[in-house]
Amino acid sequence: MNDRKYIIAGLVIFIAIFTFPFWYNLGKASPGPDIKLTEKAKAAKQCVMPTEYMRAEHMHLLDIWRHAVVRNSDRTFVNASGKEFTMSLSNTCLDCHSNKAEFCDKCHDYASVRPYCFDCHIDNPKEKK
């Protein structure tokens, strides 16, 4: 066990580096994002699905939408209250949520996710880059 001190020193260094992000950010937790709705979105009261569902599952829903539109040629979405929507990220979602920077990006940035939806789907024209 002559290597004992090397092993322990190595372990300490490893743990220090490994946990670096945690203690570096200690006490600096940023507050949750403050999301702004557009007037149009406010007026609509509810999105295509209940707000709770949208908050947690919008990506899952978008996935269902794209599968339906691209692969099954279904273009219309009917929610529980029987309301119909055209399934389109650019033309339906972003029509109401025309403030991508204030709405989508804020949360995505906070959660550090980088969906590549907008590599192809054009964010709302009204918003300035």
Added chain:
Amino acid sequence: MESSRRHFLTIAGLAALGLGAKPVLNALASGSAGEFTGGVDAFKLKPNDKALKAKQWAMVIDTRKIKQASDLEPMIAACNKIHNIPTFEDKRHEIKWIWEDEYHNVFPTAENKFLNDRVEHIPFLVLCNHCENPPCVRACPTKATFKREVDGIVMMDFHRCIGCRFCMAACPYGSRSFNFTDPRPFIKEVNKEFPTRMKGVVEKCDFCAERIDVGQLPACVEASNGILTFGDLYDPKSNVRELLKSNFTIRRKQSLGTEPCVYYIV
């Protein structure tokens, strides 16, 4: 010590199992295609009421009505505009959905040494043939390109394409293009209603599936001034069938058995 470690492992294992099982449970919960039942989260997916329907879409190009390149320009421009087709200076990186070429190149296997003057000099329109037996669909390792069951359109799922370009090698018509780099900076005028593509995926003409699904004819057909006719190949009363009955038509590389659905009246 020993037991607590085992306990930890059990929990970790169960957690991993749970994570793995979640998508399965989700899939089970969502039931059959397009239905999701259960309280306020219920929804239904369906085609647009106005969607045009066919067993197999087909196109007839009446080349007798084509005199010069300017006759084809509106169709090509309409397509390029609504589909956000980029313009690359470098020919190697070109993206083409619908374009023009000479008879020799469009019909290399049906080439006569001495052609009549008209055919020799007019430009021919080329696009994806939406084959009934498409080799590109056979080749694709992810079903990113597939034949729509509802109407036979050979479709691209840009979300799924891994960019292996096997379909490009498989297509005997050169109908496919690859995004060698991000196309966005090269799009002259962006149509905000249609997505652009990202680098690394293959694309091609989709017979304007996005328009057909909401009751509109393909953009090129609308802009064609009667040169293009679009209809159901398997409806004996369709305009396409009427034209095929009353005119002699040819198709590109028929001998390959791909059954192209774009017919040319020469």
Added chain:
Amino acid sequence: MLELALKGSKKYFGWIIALLVLVGIGFGFYLHQLDYGLGITGMSRDVSWGFYIAQFTFLVGVAAGGVMVVTPYYLHDYKAFGRVTILGEFLAIAAITMCLLFILADLGQPMRMFNVLLYPTPTSVLFWDMIVLNGYLFLNIVIGWNVLEAERNNVHYPMWLKPLIYLSIPWAVGIHTVTAFLYCGLPGRGFWLTAILAPRFLASAFAAGPSLLILLCLFIRKFTKFDPGKEQIQSLAKIVAYAICLNVFFFLCEVFVVFYSQIPEHMLHLKYLFMGLHGKASLVPWMWTSMILMVLGIILLVNPATRKNENILALACVTVFVGTWIDKGLGMISGGFVPSPMEHVTEYAPTPPELMITLGVYGAGFLVLTILYKMAISVKEEVRS
């Protein structure tokens, strides 16, 4: 056993570091490709596969060539090859590693690679190629490792290995057959649309793989205390001789069918490669060089006097290896795409970044090869001393 690769001379570590640098440079260029897209390569709308896929095709052959030492030993009980089977198996591992890296480098959206597993598509030959390549890699790792470990411990390898060894023999044929099927099942690509493509691929594989193996054996004998053996090298040389003859013969069969039938879609590609088309002829000197090298290889290998001289044999192996590399790694893929299905002649040449990425992958392959061979040879030296 991996610890054996951690002990070595200064030269050994110098070589390892050199390879790591090469891999690092290649990886740097790959990051650039990842960022910009495949536009940094010489590929185009008309020639949509280039150097990466060509190297992949050639290296599948090198990997399959390893079976030429495995079959005689395990199937025909040719005892002499017992000393070199491990070299064949480890060469296959390195070659397949490079194949997989080349496929990865060629993908437009590599992050979506696992879509192939997520949406399995049995109609796609690429799906099957993925299965056979990974399967072959797995088989060779398991077999090579266990046989070597048994040799080190001076025991017979475990019996459960036997069925895997037998399986690996048809599997080796399978990897190159399926790789040929990638091309030869495509309508409208006259150059590849030939039933002899898979046999031709196999013939060139059984020439290229064993000729590289001979060169490696000669190198090992010179620089280590392990001698793969004179008889072994001569037997391998005979295999190369037969295989290269077959390769050229198959090619001539192709030439006859194409030029006697005179069907333009088949003829134009060969014309492009060997004579040039519409004034474009960048591959012509390469293709003729390849032919000359392969014929020279045949002369040197078939003739016993030259074959038995190990210096000339080494030269013959280099000519065969380079000849088949040009044939498959340059001509085979470009040749199929020129002229295009619309009979346009767009030429292809790799760009410097593309070549750097290619070199990086070769570096990674040689790194794997060096480490595996170091292990194998250390065990052999250990056992013999």
